[in-house]
Amino acid sequence: MLVRETAVPGAYVLSPRHLHDERGDFYESMRASQLEDLLGHPFVPKQINYSVSKRNTLRGIHSVTVPPGQAKYVSCVRGVLRDIVVDLRIGSPTYGKYETNVLDAESGTQVYVPEGVGHGFLTLTDDATICYVLSSEHVPGTQVDINPLDPDLALPWGFTEPPLMSPKDANAPTAAQAAELGLLTRW
Template sequence: MSTRGSYRPLDIDGVHLFEPVIHGDARGSFHEWFKADAFAEALGHPLIPEQANMSVSAAGVLRGLHYADVPPGQAKLVCCPAGRVADVVVDLRRGSPTFLEHLVVELDDVDRRVLYLPVGVGHGFAARAEGSVVCYLTSAAWDPAAEHAVSMADPALGLDLPALLEGREPILSDKDRAAPALAEVRESLPDYADCRAAEAELRDLWAAANGEAGR
């Protein structure tokens, strides 16, 4: 088994789960949660972070569902270094074979799994423990004019909010509480072909850089 962990694809195209190898001893533990060459080898293109974000949430906090315009889009590499969250991914890419399908992946400070979300998918999470910390690297800086949301309570998304929150009352920001229903934004959602084109451009740049480096 590799000492650096492994990425595996999930059921929504482009979404990957990274399961690190954790080295523990009497002091605690150590692991690598992102390594550029391992990421590029597994996904076929690099992740070049432009921003690193961190949120701290009380138990019951519900954040999302957020997405960004494509191009440029905003890919995310998400982990939970403290606490426990139900991380939610919804395929919002019009034309995708998995359009509107969703995944729920628990991220926590025990397994320390990491979730990669490609451009165009929607992201949110429910905090299941007090003081849950979520950190993520993003491929583009935050641009408020390009950021949008869909209500996670919209039945069209098929999310079981009581299960996500483990029976807690949801705590939302004013912005997330006022997020529109899917039907209101459906025609302006990211196009799957545009999302794939953005990823293809990254692959081509990476392949060209590797070719030049190998000469």
């Protein structure tokens, strides 16, 4: 597994090595010991979610309050998507910085998103499917939603027509508003 730290401290891009033969490909998508060595603590999956979306669907920016906190290990298992992580940790030296990656089923590239960091994606193909391996189970009322079109964050989604968005995401507060409400994690 090739590992690269992103512009957001604690967030990583992990690219597997593929073994190819006439039958197809094989690769490891996660090895717990390698991830633990990288993070300095265990990543214990507590819930796995999938999201299937039409092309040009924008989901996010999402995070979870601390406590309970929630780290994510995300991968695209069908199609292609533009994935963005953004540092929303109050007091972080990289607050507001983001990292953009294209995730696709063919490469198997994954992104580790630490607690307090926002995550979202734009689907580039129909039936794009993302898998989230989560460090905590869903706890109602702990979701933090940030408007993905927040002009202060100015995230480079790259859409050419208005994206499909849920009313929840379209009406979510900006990062500044969420900070004023005390929803964001401290560094």
